[in-house]
Amino acid sequence: MGQTQEARIPASIDETIALLEAHDYLAGRQLATVLFLALRMQRPLFLEGEAGVGKTEIAKTLARALGRQLIRLQCYEGLDVASAVYEWNYPAQMLDIRLLEAAGVRDRERLEADIFDVRHLIRRPVLQALGRDGAAAPVFLIDELDRTDEAFEAFLLEILSDFQVTIPELGTIKAAEPPIVIITTNRTREIHDALKRRCLYHWVDYPDARQELEIVRRKVPNCDERLSRQVVAYVQKLRTIDLFKSPGVAETIDWATALTELDRLALDPETVADTLGTLLKYQDDIARIQTGEGQRLLSEVKAELLAEG
Structure with missing residues (x-):
């Protein structure tokens, strides 16, 4: 698969906003500012916020926008070096040992030098991000760091x-050129200050209604305008x-897409109840919305949108 052409690092906050928007990511000025500074200062960017915001x-869009490879380290409990x-x-190393011994090589230093050669090294995400051998530094995403333990931190x-x-x-x-490092956490636990001090920080919040509506328009362009407004307001x-x-925003997009696939042009109580599984992921939440509160919310949404004209 071909790589997109490399773009230069933005020269201003406004250029950063425009660069992301050109790839359908709508960033507020505060986020664009800290991202611009992280790029210019070559500092990791630590992004904290609820899941789905x-x-x-951000890392995926930045990689596309700059034409850089995205290397993702998906964190999980028990992640090790x-x-x-x-x-x-190890299989290749053992094969080399047998071949050298069969050839009569007994020198320990010679054996060690051969089996611990870079050709036997399996590069995982961290090493891939550091050793680019002349290529442009990648975007290195360390995703959901809070799932790991303090030893890995x-x-x-x-x-x-x-x-x-x-x-x-x-x-x-050592990296010839520092990768662009984006670290995310859903704050299921606190990350140690020693790590945070090495980064620039930003809390990523849910978008407001205007911004989320524009996201739906871009991500689900065939969704009816009235339906889009109702989905976002709901x-x-x-x-x-x-x-x-x-x-989260991903669920909003999924719901708008699902309703469009069902050829819906507006929300009604039955449609909301039937499609809540694309929006909510816990049965207790679904049951709460299905037992009357969902209909109340829908009535409020329709009344407010009608008043807005």
Whole structure:
């Protein structure tokens, strides 16, 4: 698959906004400012916020907009160095040992030098992000860091401070050009201050109604305009009540897409009840909306939109 042409780093906040908007990501000025500064200062950007507000999409959009490769490290509980940074190709190493021994090589140093050669190194996301060999530095997404443990956080400190990693058998590998690092967290636990100090920080909130409506228009262009307005207004109201998990922007887009596939032109109580599974992901939340509160919200939405004209 061909790589898009590399674009230059934006020269201003307004250029940053325009660059993202050209790839259908609508960034507020505060987000564009901190992103612009992260790019110019070559500092990691730490994005915190609820799940589904578009943190991961920022990294994806930036990679497309700049024509850079996106390297994603998806974090999870138990993530270790072998999965995140590198590991050795043991079958290939064992094969080399047998071939060398069959050839009569017994020198220990010669054996070690051969089996711990870079050709036996399996590069995981961290090492891929640091060692680009002349290519433009990638966008390195460390996604949902809060799912890992503090030991892995501590390991990242060297990488985020000096953009380098130490492999005992090979030495220190340092990036010729620092990657563009985006770190996301859903704040299921607090991240240590030592890591945050190495980054610029931004809290990514849910978009307001105007911004979310524009997102739906761009992402679901065949959605009826009246339906789009009702969907956004309904979702905005859902986020004001105490749900186990409020719908994110991704769910808004999914719901608008689903309703369009069903050829709906407006919301009605039956349609809302039948399609809540695209919007809400917990049964207790769905049951609460289906037991009357959803109809109340729909009535409020229609009355407010009618008043707006």
